[in-house]
Amino acid sequence: MTRFVLTRLAQSAVVLLGVTLVVFLLLQLVPGDPVRVALGTRFDQETYDALRERAGLNRPLPIQYLDYVGSALVGDLGVSFRSGEPVTQIVIERLPATAALALFAVVFALLVAFPLGLISAVKNGSPVDHATRVFSQFGVSVPDFWMGIMGIIVFAGMLGWLPPSGYTSFGEDPWEWFLHLLMPSVTVGLVTAAILTRFIRSSVLEAMSQDYVRTAEGKGLMPRRVVTRHVLRNALIPVVTVAAVQLASLLGGVIVIEVLFAWPGLGRLTYDAVQARDYPVLQGAVLLVAALFLLVNLLVDVLYAKLDPRISVT
Amino acid sequence: MSEPVLSIENLSVSFSSRRGVARVVDGVDWEVHPGQTLAVVGESGSGKSMTVLAATGLSPRGAKVGGTVRLRGEDLGAMSEVERRRARGRHVGFVYQDPMTSLNPVMPVGRQVTEASEEHLGLRGDDARSRAVELLDMVGIPSPEQRVDNYPHQFSGGMRQRVVIAMALANDPELLIADEATTALDVTTQAQILELVESLQERLGTAVVWITHDLGVVAGIADQVAVMYGGRILEHGTVDHIFGSPGHPYTQALLAARPQPGVRADRLATIPGAPPVPHQLPPGCAFYPRCPVRGDERCRTEEPPLTEIAPGHRVRTFYRAPHSGIERPAS
CATH class of the missing domain: 1.10.3720.10 (MetI-like)
Structure with missing residues (x-):
């Protein structure tokens, strides 16, 4: 029984990894720039660039993905674009x-x-x-x-x-x-x-x-x-x-x-x-x-x- | 002779539907005595299973049952639903056709075997368990102490049927009803099960009603045989009567359709046509449309009575057809 549960947990981890990949790629396909939306009327080029830099959005996609997965493994799901709060905390609260x-x-x-x-x-x-x-x-x-x-x-x-x-x-x-x-x-x-x-x-x-x-x-x-x-x-x-x-x-x-x-x-x-x-x-x-x-x-x-x-x- | 364990008189079962009334069992009577085996033979839909279900109060919903059934001399029709249920559980054991489906897949076999004893004899806990072991041992299941906690899927088909037999014998019933109990088994297993039932019957003195379409089984185990067709008994007699001097053209045709050992035949003999549909029974003899004799107008319009042609040998035909040929009975 214990072995069954452990095997299944390992399988689940693989499935979750797949989920992250699919979601990550899907979001790249969605039109609209999150940083633009987050800035709204306060937009200026300097802040925009700084924010993209901070969120790591200017790096190549594979790097962004690996970075995301790596952080997710230690429970860090990034920060909200909108409120700046940690995502892990936001979802757990809900x-x-x-x-x-x-x-x-x-x-x-x-x-x-x-x-x-x-x-x-x-x-x-x-x-x-x-x-x-x-x-x-x-x-x-x-x-x-x-x-x-x-x-x-x-x-x-x-x-x-x-x-x-x-x-x-x-x-x-x-x-x-x-x-x-x-x-x-x-x-x-x-x-x-x-x-x-x-x-x-x-x-x-x-x-x-x-x-x-x-x-x-x-x-x-x-x-x-x-x-x-x-x-x-x-x-x-x-x-x-x-x-x-x-x-x-x-x-x-x-x-x-x-x-x-x-x-x-x-x-x-x-x-x-x-x-x-x-x-x-x-x-x-x-x-x-x-x-x-x-x-x-x-x-x-x-x-x-x-x-x-x-x-x-x- | 001793008092019959089960006797049924003029039993009828009918269903009403939009297409009319279907009489699936009509005017059936027979009895079975302690230690004796009655084989009820017939094709699918001949009413052989329904006869026994109705007799023991297990007929499906919507069935209208008539006639008198006595179990150990007591009139089941006069009992309440609860009394009938108790009498059935206490004195009758059932063995069904398919041991793969007649056991509950999620209950250990031991519990299933003694469930009827729990219900009717108040057997509990360790007593029930040791009784289950004893019963499993009696039907020849190896290492019953371990097997008692196994589930049905851990047994082979033949072993499961042994479990079902152990279950049927749990309350030392006076009557065992086997409904096509060997049909789903391979020939070797079939022979083992027949042998087992015969030896148990000898030891326990149980009366057995064996419902089957297999004449080979009948010849092997039966004392009495009732041949059913279209809900009626066409012929009823001892096993010697039926196999030695069958009186009804249907019985003869059935016997002729058996494969003969040592005889090469490209095709087995068959009875042309199909059994009648219950709500479209012919007005006269039920077998008339398929009968090789096809006597005369009377057969088509009038139902022949069940007539005793020798002591204990009854035949429902106007044309008694012994082996030598067709002979008109004196009337």
């Missing part, structure tokens, strides 16, 4: 907001999707099943920003129960933090719940049609035990992957929702960095997102081996 949003959304989604998907499959064709399918169809089809806007209109505007947008850190005031978190995470969570419900439903249905379920029924087990012992564990193996992919993509920041709710997460940071052509920040954000994605996938593989004895990770 992580808690995004992580809270993503985790909360996925937990909410699982809490909704798990019972709905299960009941819907066990009571296949019943009114509950039909209602569940309408809900999940709705959740999959309706864009999240629309749901977000409706949420703001109803819960902030009409009822005044929740703040329309913004963020309070947990350390500052946990209750306010929770109130601010509720609407964006439920909005994101509803979409995820819809996807997961459909998936759990079909996965459970698939498991219930398996021969070993008939075997269990033949043993005269209580129907509930047939489901918990034989259907669930088999049905959950594929669900783990889908839930993890959802979590990983949410950890990458939900750009539209973060912008809509003025949520200071990675998505918002990426959005702002693109707008401002703040390349170091953009690179740093993409790198962090890629690293999170790889980490979640590694965890899934370990979890998989725990859930499914047919998969060995040695």
Whole structure:
């Protein structure tokens, strides 16, 4: 197991290296000069040259890249063109907001999707099943920003129960933090719940049609035990992957929702960095997102081996 | 004779759909006694599996089941759902066709083997484990103490079927139902499994219902044989009746379709046509469209009754066809 994790970590490092290269090259292709943008109306040739010199932008590309990778290895992702703050610090600061949003959304989604998907499959064709399918169809089809806007209109505007947008850190005031978190995470969570419900439903249905379920029924087990012992564990193996992919993509920041709710997460940071052509920040954000994605996938593989004895990770 | 372990009378199973009512099992009756083996033979879709599923309360959703089923003399139809489930788990063991899929891939085999004992006999912990080891040993799995914690994918097909048999025998059932239990296995393994079941049956006195389409298996293990077609029994008798003096043209055709050892044939004999679709059964004899005899108008319009032609030998035909030729029964 340890060897598996170490191998996978080494592989992840290679993937991350590839990510840096791709992002680096892509940014060279984007039109627009970051130093020009950063200077704005205060532009004069001398400052411009000095800034380019300081940022190392006048050196050959391969040198710039190797320099970037070398610094990244020791945790230095450069400084923001705009604020001059270290990128590492900027992206790490944004992580808690995004992580809270993503985790909360996925937990909410699982809490909704798990019972709905299960009941819907066990009571296949019943009114509950039909209602569940309408809900999940709705959740999959309706864009999240629309749901977000409706949420703001109803819960902030009409009822005044929740703040329309913004963020309070947990350390500052946990209750306010929770109130601010509720609407964006439920909005994101509803979409995820819809996807997961459909998936759990079909996965459970698939498991219930398996021969070993008939075997269990033949043993005269209580129907509930047939489901918990034989259907669930088999049905959950594929669900783990889908839930993890959802979590990983949410950890990458939900750009539209973060912008809509003025949520200071990675998505918002990426959005702002693109707008401002703040390349170091953009690179740093993409790198962090890629690293999170790889980490979640590694965890899934370990979890998989725990859930499914047919998969060995040695 | 002793009381039958399982007896079914006038069992019928039907499904209603937009295309009409499909009677997949119609008026089936047979019984099986302790230590005896009944083989239920038929092509796919003949209703042989459905008969047994319905008899043990495992028929699929939407099935309408009629008739009387008695397990150890008790009327299953008069029981509640829960009682029926308990009776099944306690007194009946099932062996299924495909050992690759009939075991749960994510549960150690030992736990699967004694799960029914846990549920119905309250066997727990170390007791359950040592019982599992004992059962695995009984069905001939080497080093059962280690194998008990293995998962199904760590066993070969034949070994898995042994595990399934151990599982079926966990509660010392009076009845073992084997649904095409050797069909998915290679011939050598098949022979080993048959031998195993026979020796266990001898030792434990279990009654066996063996559902198969393989006449070779039937000849090897059966005492009684019921030949099914289109949801009905066409012929029912001892193994000597069926193989020695088959009375129904269908049984004869089946026997003629067997490959003969030592006889070179470019093509095996077949029965032309296909089995009837359940919701489009012919009005008369179900076998009429494919029957080599094709007696007369009566066969087409009227269903022949199941008639006893010798003690314990029943045939559903107007034309009894012994080996010598076709003969009209006295009516």
